[in-house]
Amino acid sequence: MSKPISEFIEKYFLHFNAAAIVDAAKEYENQLANGSKMLVSLAGAMSTAEIGKIFAEMIRQGKVDIISCTGANLEEDVMNLVAHSHYKRVPNYRDLTPQDEWDLLLKGLNRVTDTCIPEEEAFRRLQRHVFKIWKDAEENDERLFPHEFMYKLLLSGVLEEYYEIDPKNSWMLAAAEANLPIVVPGWEDSTMGNIFASYVVKGELKASTMKSGIEYMTFLADWYTDNSENGIGFFQIGGGIAGDFPICVVPMLYQDLEREETPFWSYFCQISDSTTSYGSYSGAVPNEKITWGKLDIETPKFIIESDATIVAPLIFAYLLEM
Template sequence: MAIPSKKIAPVPIASDIGVVELIDNYFTAYNSARLREICQLLSREVLREGVTVGMSISGAMTPAGFGVSALAPLIRHGFIDWIISTGANLYHDLHYGLGMKLYSSSPFLDDVKLREQGTIRIYDIIFGYDVLLETDAFIRKILQAEPFQKRMGTAEFHNLLGKYVREIEKQVGVQHSCLLATAYECGVPIYTSSPGDSSIGMNVAALSLSGSKMVIDPSIDVNETAAIAYCARESGNPDVEGKSAAVIIGGGSPKNFLLQTQPQLHEVLGLEERGHDYFIQVTDARPDTGGLSGATPSEAVSWGKVDPEELPSTLVCYTDSTIALPIITAYVMNQCQPRPLKRLYDRREEMYSKLQHDYQQAQLVGANRND
């Protein structure tokens, strides 16, 4: 068996080098090579017709502006079809949609003085305490609107939130839409695996004390995300095989929520046993300390989360997501033609109904066998 290899033939970097040439020719080893492999796998196989791309997002990505600068463009180009995010990322994304100001600073400031001055710090990002208060006030105001007064999953909740914040963007003259507003316009469903674990969830809880009828139902999310993974097998084109890709920025609960769609299908619902076709992760966590949620691609195979035949299509780059995400974004937008928007949000009921029908049929078949 031939050992995959490519001769390292170093050439001095030119002053006018572009991002694609830099990555393809100079990211030669260690995690630079893994990042190159991710960029090339995405551009050559994943961001093609027939592949449904789900992305999980953790870590403080939106406070750094990546919701606007990286994730929104990827959505508009049809490169992200559905998302699972921490609530915190969606909350801090709202600051940009509401036209508020955040600043790049230093991680070595005096936090006692910052507290006295009413300044919040997220590592080397700072902003006024009033940003939190005004964002909270916006959330509480719109959540009292009639469309929110019912039981719903987080995709519907975030779609409504995106609709309202998009209107604010227009009113205050925001030039570049935030993640939530972009997802709303493009029909990309956004889920959060832990709805109460953010300032958005805190405000939802506060309103329940005043008689709000809104209830976030996690079971809706579990079934809707499983339905998306299930229906990813059908591309809509008989000549193109449908595939599912899991692109993971960071780890944590969003990663597991994205990957658990496959065990939900075969372990719990008894429908299929296949796993995601592509597993791509950027993380700085380690599996041997228990910090790498959902662990490595090979370990995920044992759970049925990843198709064992697709292990060559699984990649992990151990680096800072704030370094990798803008590089990946620049690379794929340069190399790939935009894909038609799948608008999976608009197809939620259709996919849910198919999952429910096939599950009920499987239950009937199982019951008849037992008889």
């Protein structure tokens, strides 16, 4: 079997962050071989960076068992699915003036670094369909998590007429088809979260129709307990709440719930461009997590200080060749 990616990085990625990529990928592979489950957390704008082109295949091949992501990553993969041709790339984004940025706003183009998401074709196209799903659930006294509503939306087929990319490149669609568990901490600060809140303010929806972050944490506590027999690894892309929320479930289980048999995370890798400084969670070295009861002394730990849009696809490609 040809393994061009793994052979390339094993030959040339020998030191510093490059070597950490190889080491982290190999240990991820070892975790899977030993029967460990794997959590992947997505921060930043990885969906807008089209991580779905490779992450969807990771899901289909069973190399991801649970995802923690921001509300933005949850929705932006679906937006890319239905509005890709309307996105605008701005390669000279560093040169934009405030007036240039204002002009983009007036055109309904919300910029994420070098990529503008089209408000009308992306946000509003989803809004009318997802509102109906929210409203139907409320009328049936049904309460669901944010990702479960998105799964309903995707699996209903109502978006298929809008597909503008190959659906196999949507990680959310792959996750919905696999009914993969997801936790979405802080969903309220996403665009769909804002839209849902606006309906609550207008009295058109009840806040209770959407399950809360506390309910996500209690779900994760049960999931971790039920799936930790052979260990659960933690692969963190970026920092922030997408990583901090799920990793805390371990100290919660054995400190607050006093389940002393709870194992630590069996693997930890973080890809981040944040360096260690001034209390930054995203820049904290893995050993700091030992003091918080998240990682054990023997837990394999890796930190890759680099651009996740470069590193994550490399590691996923390596794993898909195995």
